[in-house]
Amino acid sequence: MILADVGNRHVHVYEEGRVLHLELEDALDAFGERIVHYICVNPAARERIVAESYWRDISERIDLPGAYEGMGVDRRALCLSRGDGIYVDAGSALTVDRVEGGKYGGGMILPGLHGYRRIWAEISPVLDLEPDWSVPPEAPPKGTREQLSYGIIAPIHHEIDRLRGSLPLYVTGGDGRIVASWFEDAEYDEAMVFEGMMNALRSN
Structure with a gap:
């Protein structure tokens, strides 16, 4: 298939x-x-x-219990791939979704990682810098590039940790390896959306 x-x-x-x-x-x-x-x-x-x-x-066959009207079908498919957990898709937008007890439990939508750089460039040419994705999220650094990077990484890391509790963390998307690197126990797999599609087809 x-x-x-x-x-x-x-x-x-x-x-x-x-x-x-x-x-x-x-x-x-x-x-x-x-x-x-x-x-x-x-x-x-x-x-x-x-x-x-x-x-x-097959969009109509991607049935995620508890999903809200208008939720993207790609996000619904991702949430059907592994069972309970926090699902992060780091693409042109960064989405974070929670599944617990087999039902969708809410989430958030943020700009994609590289969208932040475009925002900085619009503010000032001085801020048009390539992020350093290895900046630790635990303590604010010194240096403009490092602080811009921290300003992306730390809030995302904090909110994902807050939402997940003890749930497993699953990450996919073009920038998924970057996001997964911020967590010791994240599982990255670029094929998770397709696993969710296959699970939906099997259940139907």
Whole structure:
């Protein structure tokens, strides 16, 4: 089975245990004539997929108990991948979701990690700096670059810790390895959304 997660910027395709990160045009060229089960958060991309491919939209089958109306289907799929836990998707946005007792328990949405740099650049050219993602979240550092980095890392780390309690922490997304590195016991896997899609298909 080939699966696809169509996001706002890229199409992530899962085939034979590997994940490909493609532009929509490239994904349709490579897989448009094959049967692909997909979810999508991009209406414009969905229109092209419907018109130009044999792909099958399974969004309505991604049923997460307790999810709110309007919750992204990719987040629902992620929360179905492993059971109870805190789920972080670090992509163009950074989402944090809690699942406990088999039900969705709320979460938060933040800018993606690199979105913060764009914000700094708009404030001042002096703040247009590449973050240092290795800055520890425990104590405020000295130095502009380090303090900008701490200003991202520490609040995210604190809120995730506050939300999780004793729950396991699961991380995915393009910047997921960075976020996972801030925690000793985080589990990173770029295929978790697809595991949730498969679990939903099996249960249906």
